[in-house]
Every structure is written in structure tokens, then in C-alpha cells.
Amino acid sequence: EDQVTQSPEALRLQEGESSSLNCSYTVSGLRGLFWYRQDPGKGPEFLFTLYSAGEEKEKERLKATLTKKESFLHITAPKPEDSATYLCAVQASDDYKLSFGAGTTVTVRA
Amino acid sequence: NAGVTQTPKFQVLKTGQSMTLQCAQDMNHEYMSWYRQDPGMGLRLIHYSVGAGITDQGEVPNGYNVSRSTTEDFPLRLLSAAPSQTSVYFCASSSPRYTDTQYFGPGTRLTVL
Numbered sequence: 102e103d104q105v106t107q108s109p110e111a112l113r114l115q116e117g118e119s120s121s122l123n124c125s126y127t128v129s130g131l132r133g134l135f136w137y138r139q140d141p142g143k144g145p146e147f148l149f150t151l152y153s154a155g156e157e158k159e160k161e162r163l164k165a166t167l168t169k170k171e172s173f174l175h176i177t178a179p180k181p182e183d184s185a186t187y188l189c190a191v192q193a194s195d196d197y198k199l200s201f202g203a204g205t206t207v208t209v210r211a
Numbered sequence: 212n213a214g215v216t217q218t219p220k221f222q223v224l225k226t227g228q229s230m231t232l233q234c235a236q237d238m239n240h241e242y243m244s245w246y247r248q249d250p251g252m253g254l255r256l257i258h259y260s261v262g263a264g265i266t267d268q269g270e271v272p273n274g275y276n277v278s279r280s281t282t283e284d285f286p287l288r289l290l291s292a293a294p295s296q297t298s299v300y301f302c303a304s305s306s307p308r309y310t311d312t313q314y315f316g317p318g319t320r321l322t323v324l
Contacts, residue, residue, distance in 0.1 A: 105253075135313075144215075144301050144315030145254070188253065197242055197261060197305075198269065199313065201254040 103128045107189050107202035114209045117178050122205045124189030125171040134172050135199065136165050137188040145188055179209045212237050215316035217302050223322045224292040232287040232319050234302030240314075242305045243285040247271065247298040248318075254301065260285055292323045 104127045114120055126134065133152050137145035149158045151167040158165050162183060164175040174187055186206045190199040218233045236243065244259035246269075256269030260279040274296060276288040285304075289296060299320050305313040 110251075137315075142318075144303075144317050147312055147314070150312075190254075198244070198256055198259060199254075200256075201246075203251055203253040 103191055103193055103200040105189055105191055105200055105202035107187075107205050109205060110203070111206045112208070114176070114179050114207065116180060116209055116211050119175070119177045119179070121176070122174040122187055122207070123171060124174070124202055126189075126191045126202075127170075128191045128193050128200070130194035132192045132194040132196070134167055135190045135192070136163075136172070136174055137190065139186045139188055139204070148187075176207065179207070181209045181211050183207065184209045214238065215302055215304050215314050217300075217316035217319050219319060220317065221320050223324065224289075225324050226293060228292050230289050230292065232289075232300055232302075232321075234285045234287065234316060235283050236285075236302075236304040236314070237283065238304060238306075238314070239282060240304035240306050241282065242313075243279070244269070244303050244313075245275070245277065245285070245287045246301045246303065247296075248301060249298050257287065257300075289321075294323045297321060297323045 106125045108123045133150050136148040139145045149165045154169045162177045166173045186204045188204045190201040215236045241262045245257040246254040255271050258277040260266045299318050301318050302316040303313045
């Protein structure tokens with residue numbers, strides 16, 4: 102069974118204080134690892150897909166990296182608008198389904 | 212494009228009542244799925260469909276039914292609501308060839324008393 106564990110559960114940052122979120126996973130053959138952003142009262146919004154160890158992707162202040170056992174979402178010099186819950190999900194190579202972690206709630210204070 | 216739409220946005224039911232949550236997408240996506248989101252547990256897959264006329268169970272299917280008569284619509288039916296079904300429900304869609312871009316609807320917040 103695919104498993105996804107995200108840490109920490111919550112992260113409070115000062116504006117400009119860079120940090121990283123962790124997503125560790127077990128899956129029977131990884132097809133893709135996905136990062137989503139979710140704002141309160143809204144549906145998840147797609148950020149990145151990573152397919153193989155060593156791959157990196159960036160979008161504004163966010164950078165996602167992937168190893169064989171975990172992924173990191175780095176937030177560089179965050180702003181208050183980066184406050185959200187960040188979700189990680191994995192997809193097995195023989196499946197369409199996504200398995201999600203519980204998420205990390207990030208709060209950035211001005 | 213409206214993307215993925217869900218109705219209603221909020222719903223309160225009494226135990227034992229039945230209802231249907233609506234989901235529609237206008238992107239001609241073949242793959243559609245229903246998730247529920249509970250505090251501390253992340254998104255859990257209820258049912259999914261890889262095309263019209265094809266559905267399958269996810270991780271937590273008990274108490275829910277689905278059907279897929281058209282590419283656009285994927286309704287979720289609660290047969291006899293229970294307090295344990297109080298949750299936020301999300302519908303999502305994607306193209307099977309590009310499942311990395313799974314688009315989510317805005318969600319339905321359901322309370323069962």
C-alpha cells in the first residue's frame with residue numbers, strides 16, 4: 102500500500118525566513134510525485150510533478166526536489182501570500198490514483 | 212472553461228437522508244475522481260472513473276455510489292447519510308495521458324446531524 106507522510110504538520114515563518122517541507126513516501130514503483138497548494142475553503146491547486154530522483158522544479162519562491170525516498174518543498178524568502186496548506190501525493194507506476202499526505206500548513210507572518 | 216464545478220457548496224443532512232453531490236467538468240477529461248478531506252487525514256479517494264461507463268472503488272467507498280453516464284458528469288450519491296460522512300468532498304479530473312495535472316473543484320462541505 103502506498104504511504105505518504107508529510108512533516109512538519111504546521112510551520113510558522115517570519116516573512117523572508119526560508120524553510121523546507123518534507124514528504125517521505127513508499128510506493129511500488131513511482132510514476133510521479135505531486136505537490137499541491139490548498140487555500141482555506143478551496144480545492145487543491147497543482148504546483149509541480151516530479152518523476153525521477155534528482156529532478157528539481159521551481160516556481161517563484163518554491164522549489165521542489167526528489168530523492169528515492171522523499172521530496173522537499175523549499176520556500177525561499179516567503180511572503181504572507183505563501184501562507185497555505187501544501188499537499189504531497191504519489192502515483193504508482195501501474196495506477197492513475199493519487200495517494201495524499203495529510204499536508205503541512207504554512208503561516209507566514211509579515 | 213469553467214474547469215471542475217461542484218454543487219452544492221454547503222449541505223446539511225439528517226442521519227438516514229440521501230443526497231447526490233454533483234460534479235461536472237468541461238475539459239473533456241476521461242479520468243474523474245471523488246475524495247473526502249478530514250482534518251489530519253489528508254485527501255482519501257472514494258471512487259474514481261477512467262471513462263464513461265467505467266467506475267471503480269477507491270480507499271473509502273462504503274456508503275457511497277457513483278455512476279458515469281457522460282464524460283462531463285460524475286455524481287456522488289450518499290445512500291443513507293451517517294455522521295461519519297461529515298466531511299469536505301472534492302471532485303477532480305484529468306486526462307489519463309497527463310494525470311500529473313489533476314484539476315480539483317471548489318469542494319462541498321457536508322454536515323450530517
